[in-house]
Amino acid sequence: AGQSTPLVIGVSIPSATHGWTGGVVYHANEAAKDLAKKYPNARFIIKTANSPSEQANQIQDLYTVNKINTLVILPFESAPLTRPVANLKKQGVYTVVVDRGLTDTSAQDAYVAGDNPGFGKVAAQFMGKQMGGKGNVVILRGLPTVIDNQRVDSFEAAMKTQYPNVKILDKKFGNWNRDDAFKVMQDYLTRYPKIDAVWASDDDMAVGVLKAIQQAKRTDIKFVLGGAGMKDMIKRVMDGDKMIPADVTYPPAMIADAMRLATAARSKGQKMPASTIIPSVLVTKANAKQFYYPNSPF
Amino acid sequence: MSTPTSEAVRPAKRPNILARIGALGPLLGLILLAILATSLNSDFASISNVSNVLTRAAFTGIIAVGMTFVIVSGGIDLSVGSLAALTAGSMILIMNSLIPTLGSGTSTILVGMLIALAIGALAGLAHGTLIARGRIEPFIVTLGTLGLFRSVLTYLSNGGAISLNDTLSEKYSPVYYGSVLGVPIPILVFALVALLGGLLLNRTRYGRYVQAIGSNEQVARYAAIDVTRIKILTYVLLGVCVAIATILYVPRLGSASPSTGLLWELEAIAAVIIGGTALKGGSGRIWGTVVGAILLVTIENVLNLTNLFSVYLNAAVQGVVIIIVAFLQRGRRT
Amino acid sequence: MSTPTSEAVRPAKRPNILARIGALGPLLGLILLAILATSLNSDFASISNVSNVLTRAAFTGIIAVGMTFVIVSGGIDLSVGSLAALTAGSMILIMNSLIPTLGSGTSTILVGMLIALAIGALAGLAHGTLIARGRIEPFIVTLGTLGLFRSVLTYLSNGGAISLNDTLSEKYSPVYYGSVLGVPIPILVFALVALLGGLLLNRTRYGRYVQAIGSNEQVARYAAIDVTRIKILTYVLLGVCVAIATILYVPRLGSASPSTGLLWELEAIAAVIIGGTALKGGSGRIWGTVVGAILLVTIENVLNLTNLFSVYLNAAVQGVVIIIVAFLQRGRRT
Amino acid sequence: MTSPARTHATHVEFSHITKRFGDVDVLRDVNFDVARGEVHALIGENGAGKSTLMKILGGYHSPTTGDVVVDGERVRFTSSRDAEAKGIVLIHQEFNFAEDLTVAQNVFLGHEVGGLLVNDAEMNRRAVDAMNRVGLAVDPRTRVRELSVPQKQLLEIAKALSRSATLLVMDEPTAALTPGETEVLFGVMSELRASGVTMLYISHKLDEVKRVSDSVTVLRDGRLVATRPASTLSTHEMANLMVGRELADMFPRHNAPSDEEALQVEHLGVPGWADDVGFTVRRGEVLGFAGLIGSGRTEAFEGLLGLRRSTVGSIRKHGRPIRVRSAIDAARQGIVYLSEDRKGKGLHVDFGLRPNLTLMTLERYARPLLDRRAEDAALTRAVKEYDVRASRLDVKAASLSGGNQQKLALAKILERDPDVVILDEPTRGVDVGAKRDIYHLVHKLAQAGKAVIVISSELPELLGLCHRLLVMRGGRIVGELSGNDLDEQTVIQYATGLRADSRSDHVHSHL
Numbered sequence A: 001a002g003q004s005t006p007l008v009i010g011v012s013i014p015s016a017t018h019g020w021t022g023g024v025v026y027h028a029n030e031a032a033k034d035l036a037k038k039y040p041n042a043r044f045i046i047k048t049a050n051s052p053s054e055q056a057n058q059i060q061d062l063y064t065v066n067k068i069n070t071l072v073i074l075p076f077e078s079a080p081l082t083r084p085v086a087n088l089k090k091q092g093v094y095t096v097v098v099d100r101g102l103t104d105t106s107a108q109d110a111y112v113a114g115d116n117p118g119f120g121k122v123a124a125q126f127m128g129k130q131m132g133g134k135g136n137v138v139i140l141r142g143l144p145t146v147i148d149n150q151r152v153d154s155f156e157a158a159m160k161t162q163y164p165n166v167k168i169l170d171k172k173f174g175n176w177n178r179d180d181a182f183k184v185m186q187d188y189l190t191r192y193p194k195i196d197a198v199w200a201s202d203d204d205m206a207v208g209v210l211k212a213i214q215q216a217k218r219t220d221i222k223f224v225l226g227g228a229g230m231k232d233m234i235k236r237v238m239d240g241d242k243m244i245p246a247d248v249t250y251p252p253a254m255i256a257d258a259m260r261l262a263t264a265a266r267s268k269g270q271k272m273p274a275s276t277i278i279p280s281v282l283v284t285k286a287n288a289k290q291f292y293y294p295n296s297p298f
Numbered sequence B, C: 001m002s003t004p005t006s007e008a009v010r011p012a013k014r015p016n017i018l019a020r021i022g023a024l025g026p027l028l029g030l031i032l033l034a035i036l037a038t039s040l041n042s043d044f045a046s047i048s049n050v051s052n053v054l055t056r057a058a059f060t061g062i063i064a065v066g067m068t069f070v071i072v073s074g075g076i077d078l079s080v081g082s083l084a085a086l087t088a089g090s091m092i093l094i095m096n097s098l099i100p101t102l103g104s105g106t107s108t109i110l111v112g113m114l115i116a117l118a119i120g121a122l123a124g125l126a127h128g129t130l131i132a133r134g135r136i137e138p139f140i141v142t143l144g145t146l147g148l149f150r151s152v153l154t155y156l157s158n159g160g161a162i163s164l165n166d167t168l169s170e171k172y173s174p175v176y177y178g179s180v181l182g183v184p185i186p187i188l189v190f191a192l193v194a195l196l197g198g199l200l201l202n203r204t205r206y207g208r209y210v211q212a213i214g215s216n217e218q219v220a221r222y223a224a225i226d227v228t229r230i231k232i233l234t235y236v237l238l239g240v241c242v243a244i245a246t247i248l249y250v251p252r253l254g255s256a257s258p259s260t261g262l263l264w265e266l267e268a269i270a271a272v273i274i275g276g277t278a279l280k281g282g283s284g285r286i287w288g289t290v291v292g293a294i295l296l297v298t299i300e301n302v303l304n305l306t307n308l309f310s311v312y313l314n315a316a317v318q319g320v321v322i323i324i325v326a327f328l329q330r331g332r333r334t
Numbered sequence D: 001m002t003s004p005a006r007t008h009a010t011h012v013e014f015s016h017i018t019k020r021f022g023d024v025d026v027l028r029d030v031n032f033d034v035a036r037g038e039v040h041a042l043i044g045e046n047g048a049g050k051s052t053l054m055k056i057l058g059g060y061h062s063p064t065t066g067d068v069v070v071d072g073e074r075v076r077f078t079s080s081r082d083a084e085a086k087g088i089v090l091i092h093q094e095f096n097f098a099e100d101l102t103v104a105q106n107v108f109l110g111h112e113v114g115g116l117l118v119n120d121a122e123m124n125r126r127a128v129d130a131m132n133r134v135g136l137a138v139d140p141r142t143r144v145r146e147l148s149v150p151q152k153q154l155l156e157i158a159k160a161l162s163r164s165a166t167l168l169v170m171d172e173p174t175a176a177l178t179p180g181e182t183e184v185l186f187g188v189m190s191e192l193r194a195s196g197v198t199m200l201y202i203s204h205k206l207d208e209v210k211r212v213s214d215s216v217t218v219l220r221d222g223r224l225v226a227t228r229p230a231s232t233l234s235t236h237e238m239a240n241l242m243v244g245r246e247l248a249d250m251f252p253r254h255n256a257p258s259d260e261e262a263l264q265v266e267h268l269g270v271p272g273w274a275d276d277v278g279f280t281v282r283r284g285e286v287l288g289f290a291g292l293i294g295s296g297r298t299e300a301f302e303g304l305l306g307l308r309r310s311t312v313g314s315i316r317k318h319g320r321p322i323r324v325r326s327a328i329d330a331a332r333q334g335i336v337y338l339s340e341d342r343k344g345k346g347l348h349v350d351f352g353l354r355p356n357l358t359l360m361t362l363e364r365y366a367r368p369l370l371d372r373r374a375e376d377a378a379l380t381r382a383v384k385e386y387d388v389r390a391s392r393l394d395v396k397a398a399s400l401s402g403g404n405q406q407k408l409a410l411a412k413i414l415e416r417d418p419d420v421v422i423l424d425e426p427t428r429g430v431d432v433g434a435k436r437d438i439y440h441l442v443h444k445l446a447q448a449g450k451a452v453i454v455i456s457s458e459l460p461e462l463l464g465l466c467h468r469l470l471v472m473r474g475g476r477i478v479g480e481l482s483g484n485d486l487d488e489q490t491v492i493q494y495a496t497g498l499r500a501d502s503r504s505d506h507v508h509s510h511l
């Protein structure tokens, strides 16, 4: 139906404050360039936000002023953006929500997401196996958010049921930040004389964790598992680094996938599948090449 | 005493034009920005956009009005964003828990609002008491509670979000989304708060005392002003303003999370200072604060409406504009 | 005529014991905290932990020494964290790009360091000039550059991380990880900066003028002190301190990202104020700042070493401890 | 002082000096010469432009038109440093201290001793030397914030003396000093004079002017009235030249106080300052407090008002016991206090005149919003009543001349219509005409049944004004004089400890 009306697609994402969101911003911009070539009828407006309320403002502006008819949004947080997105949907904007599901699914037309519980579960399964089913693990969590809760909860649940002899010593916040992870790891090392493995749960934090271990010259830690698929980490997996035997994906490129799916469907006036889940995959030496994007900042 | 005055006292003269332009600096900045924005995107001047901008300015604007009192009295409050988050969270939890007894109607919402006001006032009372009676630097006290309040909210929400019950949310939503005679309610409340704030600061004893304390606390003490009480009251007032802003904010997003109100303190303080109130206290103006708050939101809005700069540079543009506006009204130092 | 001299010919009294304890407040707080920490986890007192704590304190500590000058002179700088991030990013980019010409050896690193110092000094010069000559509130200027610097870094890094070349990283790493006579280099540098800062503030004309300006700018002008120049210099000095901290920081992780240096400004300012320097300027003490910086890191360390509270409440505990320490040294108001 | 060292060469010449602030002419075509080595007094009413002229000489202001000629050379100072290079040093009427710095650091601010590192030990030593010259003995490491007003005044003088001046300008150096300190200062002045230093001396104490100066220049309303040799002028003539009319009876006739006690204080103690102070003042009585600097008068009354930590046995007002824990309580009880520290405790110098005047009586203008028109009316009335001379009514208090600030401060506390008025150095920096007005005002208050307590360092003022006089020394009341006992020598003997009463029975015997 909408062949002649131009497709104005607003893309709203959190601003780049750490590696993963940096990757999101990068992939969104790349995809926009790409898609604009492929679909001359489509126009993309990308906005980044520093907080949920700023993001709510932004999508309001995208509608009132930029007159978007499709919104692809990676919400800063789920709950606070549910109403604003629902509001836009009510005004007739086609809403595609990425990664962080809204608390009310009727507020969205389509959902493209990574798999947070899967992320935790895959990590737990790999670590349990790698450790031979026993040993001590410390966890670095991200920021206090629903995502983080889902990952950690499912990690702990999987570990408990499948590898009950793996002991989780502590889980403190590293804020998805290299420096904070460095400090927390330093203190873990002071506190626990024997740690077998670290679930850094994020590749940025893994960087800090590795440095802290290196500095303390501790040899008890056999490996560190990060997550998200940062290129440096994938490279180390590819190169067979002993400390980084694997990674678990949570690709920031999912924003690009969502934009592609949305543009393809909307330019033909079609609907997207209600839900597209991009699974979290275990990256090992064997398949690492597939996940390596040397040009991405992340 | 009845010596005849040797020199007839001349009537008060208006300050000269340059000084006036200086005083109007932020307004000038806002007008320039609006002209620029309209030329970049004519939709800027649309009623719906202007109303969006003003509605958004309402939150930090209302807080900034309270902050003006604190700053004029010589204090500072870094915790307002955290307090807003904590207030929103507690308010939602309590309203949700009241549904079984009070039902999901107006009475629950009213109780929620009262509780929000009470929390704000109590937090202000605690700040004021520690600062004025405990004689601790306001910067430190409110830096401490900045962490404290947000932490407690994170604890209450278990790191996630606290969401308002759907039915309640529906009932409550007109407080943010509704309008009276075409004017959105948050704008009306903002205008009311600003008006009352302006009257209070410039036309009441309390406001005069606040200025006197900020200008010279010692002199105020010697003039039999109850410095402790007035200072505590400024923090209570600010707490109440935070509560009012929160009451308007909750229906907008229907939830509170550890990131609610993040950096509002910087925005509120910036609005006050851009508006021409000196950080060291002694004097200030509410209308300046209002203009400052609107200006800050407008910069963001203009950035959203246009694609002049890389998204990475948003904060850079904001920073530069803020400095330029401050420059326009600078130098009333003697 | 020879009327007897006044009663003012009486020696002024030494400050009493209570006031002296007040001055030692932060140190007392630190000692109490250390005792508590050791009793909770004996590893706290281990050499390696103490050395970790001090090394971490070095970054914000060095910045806080510079911040002490700015605050004593009556200013403030909110942008130090952003400046650190920008400096780190630019330094890494430039060093990486120098490898083809200068090789990946000491000379590249030295050039990188010089560039970091230049960036820090230039940023400080810009701040100082806008503040002292442009007569804009320091709060506003540095709030503006807070956004500006971080934005530029994000732009440079495309939102991701900027990583130092591996070989260079290897060569550079002793600057952070190395030690002299068992003392980690960052601690040595921190000690040196603090020592020089202390001398500069208390034993040189420059330091004296900084205090005089913060105490009463008009009087300083009357004493024919070049207020503008001295003020600008405080910001330059702080910029250089930020650069030194960054030079030590870069080898730690070998990278810079938009989250580098986040909230360092709050930590640095808090260290200064906890250390007993008044936010309104006029007087301050470097040793207090050093204790303040160590205290802040120690609180975090203790929280990591123990499991007394829900992790969600970390910031709450920090907040409460900060307020208590400030309370211990409060009330030297007259 | 006669003038052996006097040479007749002109040291400084003011040539057609005009100064405008905004659209107000503060100085108009002022011309006169100051001879080398003389003590040249500059007198005039409050706001006549004396301080402004001296600030021009000191390099703090530049003249709008006209020139300052020093040693025959036209000078254009851009800062005080330029003036100091010519040996011109100014002691300001208002103190100029960085209060957070120590005594020695202030004395040497901008002139630090030492190389790369400043030599604090040496500066402390030299500061002590400079202070010794004016009889001030405080630890050079004390923060200036902790000094009392008179100590600060002495320190200002010491600071100026530490610079090697060839021309020393003293703007009301004795306004805050007691006769003892004043004598010390005069001693220093004659030493300086003997060594050939020219001095410009501003004072409202005309008998001092008569005593120390060689020539006298009178300014009125920004214009030069006359320059005359001091020997040809009596103080009476000086006063007449200043105000441009005849001034009769400085002190009004005393009415007899009533027998009703207004305020009775027992066992007032201020730790470190005052001990066991007790007194009674009756309605209609003017009670004076004399004493040297440091005798604790100011602190005792600040303690009484709850403005510093203190202990008190009992306070009765009109016979009823009352509690005064703060200035608020005091004001509620109808007791007000005028601080000797105008700038630091008396006035909001950054505020306009209106908010300053009405600060203590705002409830009168709140209906419930403040009625600015009524406030303005009050200001217009007060300005007339107290003869506050301001170029405009909307200026900041800081831009009033010193004496006019004092009148405003006085007006502010009297606005409350109190029962007990405590005036600490009420005529500090006030010109002779206005002084007379204040004296008459004090008696008008007494006549209206109020009790007035006057703390003053000017003995003649106390003697002329008060029904009764208490003398303090070392924080205690050591003597009481009234009626025919009131005499200068006795007061000085009490104040300096040459004479002592067992104070308690003496004081109470009069009740």
Ligand SMILES: Nc1ncnc2c1ncn2[C@@H]1O[C@H](COP(=O)(O)OP(=O)(O)OP(=O)(O)O)[C@@H](O)[C@H]1O
Pocket: D021, D024, D026, D044, D045, D046, D047, D048, D049, D050, D051, D052, D053, D093, D389, D390, D391, D399, D400, D401, D402, D403, D404, D429, D431
């Ligand atoms: N910076 C200023 N701006 C405007 N007016 C000023 C300023 N400084 C002084 N004046 C005005 O200039 C006049 C002269 O003031 P000045 O201080 O020289 O008087 P003075 O003779 O020293 O009086 P006093 O005996 O009270 O000290 C006063 O009317 C005062 O209000």
Ligand SMILES: Nc1ncnc2c1ncn2[C@@H]1O[C@H](COP(=O)(O)OP(=O)(O)OP(=O)(O)O)[C@@H](O)[C@H]1O
Pocket: C007, C008, C010, C011, C012, C013, D138, D146, D147, D148, D149, D150, D151, D176, D178, D272, D273, D291, D292, D293, D294, D295, D296, D297, D298, D299, D300, D340, D455, D457, D475
């Ligand atoms: N007990 C004391 N011990 C040490 N110093 C004292 C003591 N009493 C007074 N002094 C010194 O005297 C100074 C000022 O005294 P104070 O202001 O009480 O004098 P005063 O009686 O009010 O005289 P004036 O009104 O002339 O100032 C103090 O700052 C202090 O240095």
Ligand SMILES: [Mg+2]
Pocket: D050, D051, D052, D093, D171, D401, D402, D403
């Ligand atoms: Mg004067």
Ligand SMILES: [Mg+2]
Pocket: D297, D298, D299, D340, D424
């Ligand atoms: Mg006194």
